[in-house]
Amino acid sequence: MMMDTAPTIMNPSLAHPPPVASTPVQDAVKACQFGDEDALQELLEPATGRALVDVNDRDAEDVPLLHWAAINDRRGVVKYLLKRGADTCAIGGVLKESALMWAARQGYMTIIVDLLQAGADCLQRNTYGQTALHLAAQRGHVNTVLVVLAAGTPVSSKDSKGFTPLMYATKLRISNVDLIRVLLNYGPSPGVEEKDLEEGNTPLHWAIVGGVQSPYALSPILKAGASLDAANKAGFTPEELALSLGNQGLGGYLKTCRNIPIRARDVPLKRGLFLPLIQLLWCFGFVNTFGCWGCLGGAAGIGATSSLTYKIVQFDANWVPLGVALWSLVLIVASEAAFLWEEQAALRSMATLLPALVTLCFLYKSMATKPGYLAMDPSAREMAINRLAEEGRLNSETLCTTCIVEKTPRSKHCDTCGRCILRFDHHCPFVANCVGQNNHRFFVGFLFFAVVGISSFLWNLYSYGQAECGEWAMWRCVFGHSKFLGCTAILAAYHDVWIGLLLLTHLRMVLINMTTYESIKGRRWVDNTTHGKPFYVRYPTNCFRFFFRPGRESGRMAGAYGRVPTQDLDMMGKKDEDALDSMEGGASRDGGMNANESRVV
Ligand SMILES: [Zn+2]
Numbered sequence: 001m002m003m004d005t006a007p008t009i010m011n012p013s014l015a016h017p018p019p020v021a022s023t024p025v026q027d028a029v030k031a032c033q034f035g036d037e038d039a040l041q042e043l044l045e046p047a048t049g050r051a052l053v054d055v056n057d058r059d060a061e062d063v064p065l066l067h068w069a070a071i072n073d074r075r076g077v078v079k080y081l082l083k084r085g086a087d088t089c090a091i092g093g094v095l096k097e098s099a100l101m102w103a104a105r106q107g108y109m110t111i112i113v114d115l116l117q118a119g120a121d122c123l124q125r126n127t128y129g130q131t132a133l134h135l136a137a138q139r140g141h142v143n144t145v146l147v148v149l150a151a152g153t154p155v156s157s158k159d160s161k162g163f164t165p166l167m168y169a170t171k172l173r174i175s176n177v178d179l180i181r182v183l184l185n186y187g188p189s190p191g192v193e194e195k196d197l198e199e200g201n202t203p204l205h206w207a208i209v210g211g212v213q214s215p216y217a218l219s220p221i222l223k224a225g226a227s228l229d230a231a232n233k234a235g236f237t238p239e240e241l242a243l244s245l246g247n248q249g250l251g252g253y254l255k256t257c258r259n260i261p262i263r264a265r266d267v268p269l270k271r272g273l274f275l276p277l278i279q280l281l282w283c284f285g286f287v288n289t290f291g292c293w294g295c296l297g298g299a300a301g302i303g304a305t306s307s308l309t310y311k312i313v314q315f316d317a318n319w320v321p322l323g324v325a326l327w328s329l330v331l332i333v334a335s336e337a338a339f340l341w342e343e344q345a346a347l348r349s350m351a352t353l354l355p356a357l358v359t360l361c362f363l364y365k366s367m368a369t370k371p372g373y374l375a376m377d378p379s380a381r382e383m384a385i386n387r388l389a390e391e392g393r394l395n396s397e398t399l400c401t402t403c404i405v406e407k408t409p410r411s412k413h414c415d416t417c418g419r420c421i422l423r424f425d426h427h428c429p430f431v432a433n434c435v436g437q438n439n440h441r442f443f444v445g446f447l448f449f450a451v452v453g454i455s456s457f458l459w460n461l462y463s464y465g466q467a468e469c470g471e472w473a474m475w476r477c478v479f480g481h482s483k484f485l486g487c488t489a490i491l492a493a494y495h496d497v498w499i500g501l502l503l504l505t506h507l508r509m510v511l512i513n514m515t516t517y518e519s520i521k522g523r524r525w526v527d528n529t530t531h532g533k534p535f536y537v538r539y540p541t542n543c544f545r546f547f548f549r550p551g552r553e554s555g556r557m558a559g560a561y562g563r564v565p566t567q568d569l570d571m572m573g574k575k576d577e578d579a580l581d582s583m584e585g586g587a588s589r590d591g592g593m594n595a596n597e598s599r600v601v
């Protein structure tokens with residue numbers, strides 16, 4: 001059968017195209033280039049007489065037939081040749097390359113999978129000592145890089161010039177973020193400190209030589225631990241190299257990088273946790289001294305301390321919102337205990353203090369519980385990559401290039417945590433953690449008891465003001481009695497409103513089995529039958545699973561896509577499955593059907 005796409009009729013490394021001739025081998029080469037299986041079969045297995053061509057015959061340029069089929073993405077011909085016993089390790093062309101290398105240079109993923117399954121050696125090297133991985137990295141073929149890595153090529157293998165695939169990638173393809181991430185994250189040692197033999201450049205040097213413009217493009221390699229002090233053979237550090245090449249902006253950026261703690265290297269600085277306490281007390285003190293106008297001074301103080309302290313006392317800003325939540329709670333409890341506690345009405349105060357204690361417990365649980373990370377052991381990862389490649393679905397939608405794991409329908413990568421989170425809801429700065437499959441219920445508990453406790457505090461305050469001064473003068477009375485108490489009241493009212501609204505949206509999402517992320521990105525789930533609720537089963541089932549079987553649904557959903565992460569299955573025992581099935585009756589089957597109909601696009 002003739003293919004209508006124009007074939008690649010020469011290896012880029014060849015100086016001349018094959019001479020036009022009508023020898024049987026030349027006809028076979030042409031059949032391979034054009035994907036003409038019938039013509040090829042006629043030459044290799046004629047109906048009558050002896051075969052005119054052998055499957056391992058070569059053309060005048062010493063290139064085997066398999067190479068021509070591979071470089072032209074003729075999958076049918078490749079499969080036919082492999083079935084006929086073509087040598088997968090044969091080398092050909094000026095650069096003495098294998099068919100796998102020719103396909104890798106072009107990025108033909110399915111051909112590469114076929115060749116590897118037929119026994120092609122991914123460790124073979126050409127005359128420059130380059131493997132298929134080097135060639136794919138040079139051309140920026142992320143999928144091919146993944147497949148040859150999964151086949152066992154070491155990620156930091158060097159060619160005869162001492163270049164690793166990462167050096168080629170940073171030099172030629174620095175803007176290809178997925179490629180850089182895969183090379184940095186696939187193995188335990190990505191080789192960011194390696195130097196080539198000629199110039200002694202590290203991958204960071206090569207990125208600068210390659211003309212990187214955006215400092216953002218360098219952040220993955222800097223986070224992976226690239227040294228800012230490594231000098232090349234000419235004695236230049238990356239910063240000096242950027243300046244010598246006239247890239248002042250990049251040089252300046254690399255200079256400031258020395259002062260920024262890189263999270264991969266440094267322990268997060270939790271001093272940020274205490275900044276809100278200082279700020280709140282500062283603000284309260286101002287109001288206490290200067291009355292209502294003190295609010296302005298307090299607000300200015302918060303702004304100034306936020307920027308100043310960050311520069312003077314370095315800390316991880318991720319801990320600041322958690323500090324706000326924690327210290328607000330402490331101030332409310334302190335106000336309740338100091339001003340509103342009465343012997344006769346101790347029960348009323350307990351209605352604030354007990355929920356505050358429970359809130360604190362749930363805050364801790366939300367913070368300390370791992371949200372559920374998507375993880376794969378190396379062998380499962382290799383199988384997943386091969387399967388996705390074979391199905392032609394290997395891309396950044398199905399595989400996380402940072403974690404190198406196959407995504408599940410409800411997982412999402414969190415840049416702050418640097419991990420893929422199961423049933424991702426959102427990254428919550430107030431608990432300094434991702435809210436996902438395993439801690440979402442604790443987060444909802446935190447919101448619920450916070451609203452109960454704060455509302456009770458405000459009610460006690462209202463009663464207190466009413467008793468002291470009568471209804472109309474209440475707020476003036478509270479401020480008159482203690483400005484500190486007045487400040488806490490404003491803080492509490494503010495928290496009550498936004499936490500209350502957040503609680504309502506989360507309760508609604510628990511009922512319909514959605515996450516915040518899915519609500520925002522609702523259009524990703526094409527869904528004609530479930531009215532925008534692709535994971536809905538039944539209200540009681542949704543709630544039961546949310547609070548008592550958080551791992552279960554993720555596994556079922558993953559199953560609906562034919563992808564079951566081992567971790568999910570481990571988390572739900574067989575017994576739980578049976579118990580739930582008997583409890584839910586037909587509802588879960590409906591849920592399964594609905595799940596099948598929705599697709600991530
Ligand atoms: Zn990830």
Ligand SMILES: [Zn+2]
Pocket residue numbers: 414415416417418426427428433434435
């Ligand atoms: Zn996160």
